[in-house]
Amino acid sequence: MTEKILIIDDxxxxxxxxxxxxxxxxxxxxxxxxGEQGLAKAFEERPDLILLxxxxxxxxxxEVARRxxxxxxxxxxxxxxxxxKTQLDDKVTGxxxxxxxxxxxxxxxxxxxxxxxxxxxxxxxxxxxxxTVPREQYGYVIGILEARGGLGVxxxxxxxxxxxxxxxxxxxxxxxxxxxxxxxxxxxxxxxxKGLNELLEGSSVEITRGKVQAxxxxxxxxxxxLLASENPRDVSLxxxxxxxxxxxxxxxxxxRFIVMDLGVGLPPFVQKVLPxxxxxxxxxxxRPNTIQQTxxxxxxxxKLSLDRKGITxxxxxxxxxxxQLPWTEVQASLGHSIxxxxxxxxxxxxxxxxxxxxxxxxQPTNITAQQFLKIADLILEREKAR
Numbered sequence: 442m443t444e445k446i447l448i449i450d451d452x453x454x455x456x457x458x459x460x461x462x463x464x465x466x467x468x469x470x471x472x473x474x475x476g477e478q479g480l481a482k483a484f485e486e487r488p489d490l491i492l493l494x495x496x497x498x499x500x501x502x503x504e505v506a507r508r509x510x511x512x513x514x515x516x517x518x519x520x521x522x523x524x525x526k527t528q529l530d531d532k533v534t535g536x537x538x539x540x541x542x543x544x545x546x547x548x549x550x551x552x553x554x555x556x557x558x559x560x561x562x563x564x565x566x567x568x569x570x571x572x573t574v575p576r577e578q579y580g581y582v583i584g585i586l587e588a589r590g591g592l593g594v595x596x597x598x599x600x601x602x603x604x605x606x607x608x609x610x611x612x613x614x615x616x617x618x619x620x621x622x623x624x625x626x627x628x629x630x631x632x633x634x635k636g637l638n639e640l641l642e643g644s645s646v647e648i649t650r651g652k653v654q655a656x657x658x659x660x661x662x663x664x665x666x667l668l669a670s671e672n673p674r675d676v677s678l679x680x681x682x683x684x685x686x687x688x689x690x691x692x693x694x695x696x697r698f699i700v701m702d703l704g705v706g707l708p709p710f711v712q713k714v715l716p717x718x719x720x721x722x723x724x725x726x727x728r729p730n731t732i733q734q735t736x737x738x739x740x741x742x743x744k745l746s747l748d749r750k751g752i753t754x755x756x757x758x759x760x761x762x763x764x765q766l767p768w769t770e771v772q773a774s775l776g777h778s779i780x781x782x783x784x785x786x787x788x789x790x791x792x793x794x795x796x797x798x799x800x801x802x803x804q805p806t807n808i809t810a811q812q813f814l815k816i817a818d819l820i821l822e823r824e825k826a827r
Contacts, residue, residue, distance in 0.1 A: 443468065444489040445469040445471060445486065445487075445488040445489050446470055446489065446491070446492060446557065447471045447482055447490070448471070448473070448491075448492045449472075449473045449476065449479030449492070449493050449502070450473075450492070451474050451475055451496075451497045451498065455494070455523075456472045456474070459553070463554075471486055471488060475497055475499060476497055476502070476504065477499070479491075479505055480509070483514075483515050489518070489561060489564065490518070490521065490561055491509065492523050493505060493522050493540070495524035495526050495535070496525065502522060503534055503535065506522070506535070506538040506540055507538045507746060509539065510538070511716065511747070513579060513693070513717050513718075514579070516716055519563070520542075521540070521541065521542045521544060521556055522535045523544050523553070524543075524545065525545065542556055579690075579693045579694060580612075580614075580693045580695070580696045580697050580698055581699070581719050581824040581827070582701070582717060582720070583700045583701065583718060583722060584703050584711075584715055584717075584721050585597055585601070586704060586706070586707075586711060586722075586723060587704075587724045588705070588706065588725065588735045588737070589705060589706075590704075592724045592759075593724050593757040593783075594703070594724050595625060595628070596800075597722070597757065598615060599625065599628070599629070599702075599799045600799045600801045600813040601722075601813060601820075602698070603662050603664060603798075603801045603802055604801050604816065605700065605817045606664055606698075607817070608814065608817050608818065609698070611696070611697035612665065612695070612696035613664055613697065613699075614666075614692055614696040614698070614700070616667040616702065617666075617668050617669040617702045618637070618667075618669065618685070618703055618704070618710070618714070619669050619702065619703070619704040620641060620670055620679055621670060621671070621672055621673050621674060621677075621678070622669060622676060623637075623668055623669030623671045625669070628794065631666065631668060636656025636657070636658070636667060636668065637656065637667055637669050638670055638678060640652065640656055640684065641678040641681045641684045641688075642678065643684075644684075650691055650694065653667075653688065653692060657695075662798055662802055665695075665696065680709065680710070682710050682713045683713075685710045685713055685714050686717070690717075698820075698824075701714070701718070703715075712745060715747065719827060721742060721747065721752050722754075723738060723739065723752060723754050724755050725754065725755075725757070726756070727767070727770070727771045728766070729766075729774070735754070735775060736775055736777070739754075739777055754775065754778065755779070755780060755781050756768050756781070756782040757783045758783060758784055760785055761785045768782045780816070781812060781815065781819075782812070783809055783812050783813075784809050785809075786800070786807060786809035786810075789803060789809055800813075801813045801814065
């Protein structure tokens, strides 16, 4: 298959000369004369590589690169910045916003060809076949995490997934992405699963659509489950960062919604996965230490070039206790809006555990179940607007 290269440059001579030169090398060329047009073509055409100028009017190449890296459709697309800006600071900025390589003008055609071919050879997108999947086939990916253990990430993930299925009647995958720390197999009455382990153990090229489908387990709630093992020794598999990236793309091609339990904090695999998500949801409780830890987590997530305003925070009051702060104080202390507060419902969760099903399906009219459904409704609105 002929590889497509998108050239984004306001200099028409560059577009013509570089385009012709790369065409002679057998590449398919697409061109854009400004940043907005370049972004539109990148998201629609899904090129194998983007050749990007820096100095353009209205939207420079740095901003274009930032937006490319914030969109799941182009997060892995190789970017070669090709520009007349030669200062070290310019190059550093280019790499900071997501460029994979940096080449200054003018460059000898042989040098440009070498950079292009090297980038394409290293491209995980090419090796994994992402470039052949139409963007509209990617589902809506939701990543849920917490600043420390025990705040209710798994509970929120399973009930949100069930609520989304209840509201949409579409395919929903609930993925437990924490090897060695799995709890869903016990909570939902599923046998021990090795699917996630097998997907993480091999090379990223081996994570095919069929292999991911085989790793999924059907649950009587209507959800499809990707379950993590319970063996603490398996936690080392979370270091296979490249496999996580491919896995998220494969999951996203098989359901309308993908709800991921990402566990605690920001290990390297979570740093890789979060920018692939359309939604980043944090769970916290109304205690001063947890609020401070969550505030630090939001700051670190923002350093991944993600918009902190787009981070959804859910206050989970797991138990009835006067020691927990009211949501207004939590929000003020956190310095970030709280989208939803979950009220304590221990009896509901005891019943859910006994029935081995998400709590939202046990008593749909329960106030806490209604809160899960309301979160699902908010996500459905944002999913339709994307």
